[in-house]
Amino acid sequence: MRRFLHVTRGVAWRSIHNTVVNPAILVPSIVFPLFFLVAFAGGLSRIAEVPNFHYRPGYTSFQFVFVFLQSAAFGGVFTGFAVARDFDSGFARRLLLSAPHRGGIIAGYVLGALLRWAITGAVVTLAAAIAGMHVYGDGAELVALLGLGVLMNLVAALWACGLAMFLRTEQAGAVIQMPVFVLLFLAPVYVPLSLLTGWIHDVARYNPVTAVLQAARGLLAGSPTELALAFGLLAAGALIFGAFARRGLASAERAG
Amino acid sequence: MVVDLAHEPQTVRPPASGVSLTEQTLAVAKRAIVRTSRQRALLVFPMIFPLILFAINGSALSAATKIPGFPTQNYRDFLIAVPFVQGAMFVSITAGVDLARDIESGFLNRLALTPLRGEALLIGQLGGALVLGTLQAIVYMLVGLASGVSFASGLGGALVLLLLANVIAFAFASLGGLLALRFGTGEAVQGIFPLLFVTLFLSSSSLPLDLIKATWFRDIAACNPVSYLLGGLRSLVISGWDGQALALAFGFALAILVLALGFSQAAMKTRLARR
Amino acid sequence: MRSQIIELTNLCYSGAVTEQPAIEVDGLTREFRRGPRAVDAIDLRVSPGEIYGFLGPNGAGKSTTVLMLTTLLPPTSGRATVGGYDIGRQGAQVRASIGAALQEAALDAILTGREHLVLQATLQGLPAAERRRRADQLLARVGLTEAADRRVGGYSGGMKRRLDLALALVHRPRILFLDEPTTGLDPQSRAALWEEVRHLAHDEGITVFLTTQYLEEADVLADRIGIIDHGRIVAEGTPAQLKAEISSPSVEIMPAEEQRSDRLAELLSSFGEPLRDGRGRVTVKLPRGEAQLAEVVRLLDRASLRVQTLQLHQPSLDDVFLAKTGRKLEGALDADSAPGPAGEPPARRRGRRRGR
CATH class of the missing domain: 3.30.70 (Alpha-Beta Plaits)
Structure with missing residues (x-):
């Protein structure tokens, strides 16, 4: 176990160190969510005037929740890019050779993703607060909201690391991020589910991200709904993609 | 190595006495088009991504048509302009990265040793991007039509829309070319993509200018040329023939094109520092 | 420009060129911003039909010299003529009379070998009817006929170098610049390229200016050698003269x-x-x-x-290099592989022009 923790700490440290010292990695991961917040909360605020749009904290808060979860997911995706880069550069091979406990490699990358998102999430929250976001949830509800973000980050990081380890090339970037991007945007991003019509409504209804997004919006508004479903879905996702990442690592080990 | 003297004339030919600018441009353009057509895998994403966003946002934001004063009942009629501009932005990256790769690999130096003129190189290089832009525009138009978009300006309007989309794609491709010439690396060109993306979102891409509620956002969008490019394309779909919207769109696209080509010409001179 | 090229044509084929050096360099200097002189006031003469070997470690200034002589990089000071034309004022004529295979085998991985040659022939102004024929001739000449319609991305290092050489020969130049043409090649490909260079110079009378960091290459191939170190020519002569001079x-x-x-x-x-x-x-x-x-x-x-x-x-060129620079060439290769005081900025190798 100690060896596992050593590897985890080492890989996570490198991941976060590379992020912090390299503006080309750090800046986009902060700027993109901020930009989405500005574009959606600012540019689309009149959407809240559509009949039957009811969200007590207002449109900025409505969009903050989406951007908060999106930044969590993309924190994981960006880590997948780093894994793919490590395989391209040969650094991952060095890791596989030198790590006494290889499971720690995945844990390290995942922890790195979480630490990375801690920066982005804090900046996005601060920006939303400055923009006049209203919060009606109490302390426990906000902690639960944070928990949803952490789990979202974990699931996305496991997916991204797993796929990066299977594909082992930087070209895998598009394949890693596209499903996450599409899944996020097939949720009720701009209006509540009840206001969506046509095929997007049908898709969003069965999209697991919808349940997480609605639960998170409910927590911020102080009226939690579908909490068990949201946490259950994310926990299941973590288990499934955890196994996927483990198999990805095994595939990388076999490839040598 | 096979040294086949039988194939090599021993009498020495004088060097070529010059080749026309058109012929040079066409030769470089042919290469650019061949390159583009052989990298199909890389072209799929830039082609598909705007369509995915169109499909998602076209439905997800359809409630926006219920905002009082929204110019059309079908949100897709409003949104169809976006893929054209977004596709053009992707074209700029493709064109820029291709040129940057030539600079990085030294291929530009090889061309510089021939009597090739800078203008021919620049325009020819962007020719591949133009073909890609045309292809994309046709696909976007067909997808729009298939998803229920109707053109208020009729067939003539659709053709003008294709023309405008091409001018926009060429303008953005020139921007990509300028960045490549200025910075000389593919990373630098790709690094600009988020900025292009931002200019698209900070425009009237999702709502008409007069329906944007946040004043600061409306002001930024009103100063953003992308809003007017979208406005011109959109006018042909929603309102028929709108001279002012078209003039603004063509005006901004041509202004970007002329400026980018002008600066590119200067950058090309520096890059081809042959005496 | 047309009249100037015709003038070159007359010079080339009337024998006027043979009365003057193919390459003549006086005090040629190149300084990069925030760096010492990459090339420091070099003088040299290369006779028509001669193979001139420019020997030195990485970063010695060989490639910078080639870039200047091929008009791709303006000198800071000094003058040079190539084919009788001034590199500063008559760039177009210089380029018409030279062929160059530069250090980076600058090829487009997505195009085929034949497409490269046809493109080059078009840009060099060969008549449309002749382009394909010329491409076929050169492909046969460098042994790439079978690989002609394969994309260059799949070529081996040796094949790329051979295509590079063929491209340099498309317009039948009288002077050929080869910048480290065998670096990274296996011994067999290297020997084949040497044979071809020898043939070009000795059978066809093409002047070859060849840079190399390999002693053996300079020794067996060059009629005369210039040894460059830290931007200065420290010795010049035939291999035998140089060896005899020092030991x-x-x-x-x-x-x-x-x-x-x-x-x-x-x-x-x-x-x-x-x-x-x-x-x-x-x-x-x-x-x-x-x-x-x-x-x-x-x-x-x-x-x-x-x-x-x-x-x-017999004393080797390594002894000569040691005597003239106080270092073994092999040691210099290692020492100078890091950016040295006279090394070209790394950006230059990628073809960037800023700061020149």
């Missing part, structure tokens, strides 16, 4: 009976200080050259000393 040959003798090596050393001490290895072999320099070998043999004969092996060693 005399040595003779290495292994006696038939190892125990007689003391006696052998005593005999050879009349020529100079003998050097002995642990296995009985004795080496001594011959101060008056290889003619003294006969004296050595006579001396051994008189002393009835039987010999197992006797070898005459």
Whole structure:
């Protein structure tokens, strides 16, 4: 176990160190969510005037929740890019050779993703607060909201690391991020589910991200709904993609 | 190595006495088009991504048509302009990265040793991007039509829309070319993509200018040329023939094109520092 | 421009060029911003039909010199003519008379070998009817006919270099610049390229300016060699002249009976200080050259000393490099692989022009 923790700490440290010292990695991961917040909360605020749009904290808060979860997911995706880069550069091979406990490699990358998102999430929250976001949830509800973000980050990081380890090339970037991007945007991003019509409504209804997004919006508004479903879905996702990442690592080990 | 003297004339030919600018441009353009057509895998994403966003946002934001004063009942009629501009932005990256790769690999130096003129190189290089832009525009138009978009300006309007989309794609491709010439690396060109993306979102891409509620956002969008490019394309779909919207769109696209080509010409001179 | 090219044509084919050096360089200098001189006031002359080897370690200024002579990089000061044309004022004419295979085998991985040649032929202004024929000729010449319609991305290093050479020959230049043409090639490909370069110079009269960091390449291929180090030419001449200038040959003798090596050393001490290895072999320099070998043999004969092996060693270019720079070339290669004081900025290798 100690060896596992050593590897985890080492890989996570490198991941976060590379992020912090390299503006080309750090800046986009902060700027993109901020930009989405500005574009959606600012540019689309009149959407809240559509009949039957009811969200007590207002449109900025409505969009903050989406951007908060999106930044969590993309924190994981960006880590997948780093894994793919490590395989391209040969650094991952060095890791596989030198790590006494290889499971720690995945844990390290995942922890790195979480630490990375801690920066982005804090900046996005601060920006939303400055923009006049209203919060009606109490302390426990906000902690639960944070928990949803952490789990979202974990699931996305496991997916991204797993796929990066299977594909082992930087070209895998598009394949890693596209499903996450599409899944996020097939949720009720701009209006509540009840206001969506046509095929997007049908898709969003069965999209697991919808349940997480609605639960998170409910927590911020102080009226939690579908909490068990949201946490259950994310926990299941973590288990499934955890196994996927483990198999990805095994595939990388076999490839040598 | 096979040294086949039988194939090599021993009498020495004088060097070529010059080749026309058109012929040079066409030769470089042919290469650019061949390159583009052989990298199909890389072209799929830039082609598909705007369509995915169109499909998602076209439905997800359809409630926006219920905002009082929204110019059309079908949100897709409003949104169809976006893929054209977004596709053009992707074209700029493709064109820029291709040129940057030539600079990085030294291929530009090889061309510089021939009597090739800078203008021919620049325009020819962007020719591949133009073909890609045309292809994309046709696909976007067909997808729009298939998803229920109707053109208020009729067939003539659709053709003008294709023309405008091409001018926009060429303008953005020139921007990509300028960045490549200025910075000389593919990373630098790709690094600009988020900025292009931002200019698209900070425009009237999702709502008409007069329906944007946040004043600061409306002001930024009103100063953003992308809003007017979208406005011109959109006018042909929603309102028929709108001279002012078209003039603004063509005006901004041509202004970007002329400026980018002008600066590119200067950058090309520096890059081809042959005496 | 047309009239100027015709003027070149007349010069090339009337024999006027043969009366002047193919390449003439006076005080050519190039400084990069925030760096010392990459090329520092070099002078050199290359005669028509000659293979001139420009030898030096990485970062010595070889490629910078080639870029200047091919008009791709303006010199900071000094002047040079190539094919009788001034590189500063008559760039177009210079480019019309030269072919160049630069260090980065600058090829488009997505195009085929034939497409490269046809494109080059078009840009060089060959008539449409001749382009394909010329491409076929050159493909056959460099042994790429079978691979002609394959994308260059799948070519080996040697194939790329051969295509590079073919591209440089498309417009039948009189002067050829080859910047480290065999770096990274396997011995077989290297030997084939040497053969081709020799053929170009000696059978077709093409002047070849070749840069290299390989002693052997310069030694076997070049008619004359210029050794460049830290931007300056430190020695110039034929390989034999350079070797003779700095050192005399040595003779290495292994006696038939190892125990007689003391006696052998005593005999050879009349020529100079003998050097002995642990296995009985004795080496001594011959101060008056290889003619003294006969004296050595006579001396051994008189002393009835039987010999197992006797070898005459000529000084190598490595000895020349050592004598002129105080370093071994191999050591210099290692030392200069990091950006050295005279090294070109790394950005230059990627073809960037800022800061030049």
